[in-house]
Amino acid sequence: MIVADKKPIEEIIDMVKGYQKILIAGCNECVTVCEAGGKKEVGVLASALRMYFMNEGKKIEVDEITLERQCDHEYLEEMRNSIDQYDAVVSLACGVGVQFMAEKYFGTPVYPGVNTCFMGVTEERGVWSERCQGCGQCILGKTAGICPISRCAKRLLNGPCGGSTQGKCEISKDLDCAWQLIIDRLKELDRLDEYEEIAPIKDWSTERAGGPRRVVREDVRQ
Amino acid sequence: MRLRYPDTIRIIRVPCTGKVDLIHILRAFEKGADGVYVVGCMEGDCRFDNGNLRARKRVAQAQAILDKVGVGGERVKMFNLSSGEGPRFAEYAVEMTEKIEEMGPNPIKIAMQKAA
Known part of the structure; x- marks a missing residue:
């Protein structure tokens, strides 16, 4: 899921204090699961x-709505008939939802109510961590299902580096060395010979470095 | 036992303090309550394992929000006691009432009266 964190209330107050009627728009998907914007x-x-x-003695009306998703036309369209009555919207969806709402309702200011962080997992309630950076060329099949792009600080394709000590990364003693995890799991799977294969230079053009990305699928496109 | 405690308190019964959500506490203040306290079982004695621990976290969240919106986080508090501690229940009621009386009325209530 896309993991987001709540913005401080003071920051949100500062964004909307000049408006008379505000809509707080939540999203039923990822941000609900990570308890930031449901x-x-x-x-x-x-x-x-x-x-x-x-x-503060200010007469400001604050309404609430939670959409099934804010990243799809059909759910955002549910606000079509009511959007004009609001001076501004605070979207608690991820950055995707905020932007899609801003694109759709061009004349209404849309503010982000959360800080969108990463694509990750719920390790335990209240603890989320990154697992994918959407590099566009998945190599998990070669790395025992553990992603060195998102979990290695240096994004090494042939690791570990010299900063790996007792299974931990040099940037933090709380961070597992991704390559240690990969080696441990390859060993467990009896596939350690695959570790010997040198990974070729990765094509980073499908990653964010190649500019904003699109997926176009003619097989399903209408 | 015929214990007396302040009659300004309205008791809202819940099956477990784990049922008390953050929004319930905030709505009480939005509607003008001067204070809210949550009385749960002793920590470690929850029939549902961690209901009172969840309540404690939610009370802390409410305190943080109420501080930020100018209502005052001290107006909400969590107490723990066992069902056999009637006198302590009355003591907590007195303690909370005195605390709230010292703090004065909920500023939201005053603002609502002014706006009306």
């Missing part, structure tokens, strides 16, 4: 904003 978080933020502005 229906519950929408309710909490809206309540906090209402209290803050009431306390």
